[in-house]
Amino acid sequence: MAAVGRAARSYPVVAATLAVGAVGGVLELTGAAPAARVVLSVYALVVALRQSRGMVADLRAGTYGVDLLAVLAVVSTVLVGEYWAALVVCLMLSGGEALEAYAAGRARRELSDLLARVPRVAHRVRPDGGSLDVPIDEIGPGDELWVRPGELVPVDGELLTADAAFDESSVTGESLPVEHRRGDALLSGSVNGGEAVRVRATATAAQSQYQAIVALVEEAQASRAPFVRLADRVAVPFTLVALGIAAVAWAVAGQASRFAEVLVVATPCPLIIAAPVAFMAGMSRAAKTGIIVKSGGTLEQLARVRTVAFDKTGTLTHGVPVVAAVHPARCWGADEVLALAAAVEQYSAHPLAAAIVAAARQRALPVPAARDPEEHTAHGVRATVGGRAVVVGKQGFVRSAAPDVAGAPLAPGQTGVHVGVDGGYAGVVALADEVRAETPATLAALHRSGVRSTLMLTGDAEPTARHIAGRIGIDDVRAGLLPQDKVDAVRAVTDRPVMMVGDGVNDAPVLAVADIGVAMGAKGSTAASESADVVVMLDDLSRTVRAVRIGRRTLRVAWQAIGLGVGLSMALMVVAAFGLLPAIVGAWLQEAVDLACILWALLASRPGREERAAEPLPLPAPLRVPAGGFSRG
Known part of the structure; x- marks a missing residue:
């Protein structure tokens, strides 16, 4: 009984409709059919009046209302004496709202769970x-x-x-x-x-990651997709067609009841319900996989994206330098050079120094302590290691202590840290920014998902950018760009919608102007996440492909649910126009159509055939590529 009470409080109009139906049934069974007719008819007209007020409010708000058919169905069935059919239409309307609320609640479950778990x-x-x-x-x-x-x-x-x-x-x-x-x-x-x-x-708490996610989720829950507004507009021609069929059926048959029978099966609940449920299901599914989509409209844009632009550092690459190779001079070993460089660099806070120390430790090399370390900002470090004078840094800085410094055998765009020992040249450590392992496969998967072109926008030098592009398979490169140049480049793209993927503070402006801005939020900046339409919470570039696939699946399911509802309703209208569908039967059949549309829309919360068939993104061996932006200073 407690569960029944909770359901009645959650869905009062449904409960009231069922209660009125029970009263009407008792009256008819006790021989008071006229009283039953009055009770049911009055209640149905009250529901129609309530629906009319909502319709007028929608029209005043600039929304194309789709309640006209429902109101006409209730009024016409009452006027022709089909008061039980009128009650079923009322149950259909209230039940449709209840089913929509339940389905939307189920669809946004992951989002709601996230909000409910906020620590206090x-x-x-x-x-x-x-x-x-x-x-x-x-x-x-x-x-x-x-x-x-x-x-x-x-x-x-x-x-x-x-x-x-x-x-x-x-x-x-x-x-x-x-x-x-x-x-x-x-x-x-x-x-x-x-x-x-x-x-x-x-x-x-306010500056922490979870609160940032919660804020994004709250923004996502408050959104309404442009596609949903489009569904409202689709309902207008549907309404005109339904009224036309009903009017012709009445004129040909000469029976007003035929008009009511057609309108009973023409209520536009599938148009009202299907799209919002599908988009909430898609957003919920995205959130479950670590992708926060801020609006349903973004899902529609993701489904239609044609161009994807990427920032380089931190997006296509990890954004941190790593040791790519060690080139020792004659009579020196690579491990010995790396260990001496690490011994000196462990006292520096420079990113290149940290990369050298990390590489030595990964190779389990002994990193001895150094005496009297002396850092020269933007140039290098001097120290004494095991009684030997070691100089590490830029070529010119090391040449001052080791005149025989040789040219560095570096790949295009790599950064070299030179090492001199006791006045002689020991070798060079080559560093590079490592491309994400999933980057090449991600670009290929985007093309298979319908993306026509990919674009790199970077502030790096042209040779470095093109070297990376050639190895990962990106279509076009724009190098040497300032933040405003990136904005201009995105605005100039003609094959739209365009999606921009970035992670840094300098990416915030271009993320804001793109049709879809995607921020790599796991390690990216708050400004980028706030400017973006989509935030990927896992440090995984391949999630951009998943976001596109979820958008495509959601849009497809939404249209399928609408098409299913409209198609079945049109078929039932034709049957009713020929007098083969009594109003009471038609009302129950339309209820079944509404339920079918909602269940179909919920399929957006599950992967489709295309996604299940898609091969998992392979993880190739890491590619080490130029890191032109990591020179000292």
């Missing part, structure tokens, strides 16, 4: 090691927190416990638990999958 309280560590529960808004950088088993990390932070596993699926879409060690960065919204851990906050 954090456990601040007390001096005695215990915890004090405080509102999450009171947490600031530097605060130490306890995160208990199964709880969400309340703010972005740094792990203080030795190691722990976290479920990051709601933040990045990664389905498997992620292992972290002491010092690793933790994203708010991650779920602690083991014992209680200590975390040091590195941001406030």
Whole structure:
């Protein structure tokens, strides 16, 4: 009974319609048919009046109302004495609204779950090691927190416990638990999958990753797709056709009841319901895979995208330098040169220095301590290692200590860090920005998904950009661009819609002007995420292909659901026009049509045949390519 009460409170018009039907049934069974007719007819006219008010409000708001057929169906069935059919039409209208609410709720379940899980309280560590529960808004950088088993990390932070596993699926879409060690960065919204851990906050709640995702989701839930408005406009010619068939049937048969019988099966619920449900299902599915789509209209644009433009650094590449090769001078070994360079560079904060130290540690090379390190900003570092004077840095800087510095055998666009030891030249470490492993396969998959051209927009030098483009299979390259140049390049694209994919602060303007802006949000800037229409929460470029495929699937399902509803309604109208479909039977059949349309629209929450058949994106061996933007200084 409690469940029945909750359902009645959630859907009061449905409950009222069923109650009136029960009263009418009792009256007819007790021989009071005239009273039943009055009760049902009055109730039906009240529902029609309520629907009329909504229709007028829509028209005043500039929305093409599609309730005219429903109102006419109720009024005409009452006038011809088909009061039970009128009640079924009322049940159809109220039931359709209830089904839409239920289906939309199911479709946006992943979005709603994300909002419902927002942490409200954090456990601040007390001096005695215990915890004090405080509102999450009171947490600031530097605060130490306890995160208990199964709880969400309340703010972005740094792990203080030795190691722990976290479920990051709601933040990045990664389905498997992620292992972290002491010092690793933790994203708010991650779920602690083991014992209680200590975390040091590195941001406030408002500045943390989970709150940013929640804000994006709230924006997505408030949106309404242009396609839905298009469905409203499609209903206008449908209404005119239905009225025409009903009028002809009445004129030919000479019976007013024929007019009512046609309109009963012509109610436009499929047009009202199908598109919103399909788009919410598509947005929900995208969110489940770590892709936040801010509006239903963006899904439609994704389905039709023809050109995709990419920023280079941090999007097509990882955006950080790595050691591509070591070229030792005569009488030197590659590992020896790398170890000496790392020994000196470990005292520098430069990105190239960090890459050299990381490469030495990855090769398990001993990195000895250095004495008297002296960094010359934008040039290099000097230090003493094992009693030897070592100089590391730009060619000109190293030449001042080792005059025999030779020309570096670097690939086009690579950056060289030279090494001199005791006045002699030891070799050069070549560094490059590593292309994402999934980049070539992603570009190929976009073409297979209907994208006609791909474009690289970068501030790098032309040789570097073209070297990368040739290896990853991109169609066109625009190099040496400033942020405004990127904006102009996107505006000049004629084969639209155009999608722009980027991650940096300098990408925010071009993401905003593109038809679809996609931000790589896992490591990208907040400005880029705020400017974008789509935010990919996992550091995976191939999610852009998935977003396009979800958009195509959603649009296709929405049109299929509308086509199914309109087609079945038209067929039933023709049958009713020939007098073969009593009003009461037609009303129940139209209810079945509405249900079928909703169920079909929900298919957008599942992958289609094209996606299931699509081969998984291969992960080729990493390509190391030029990193022209990583010179010292």
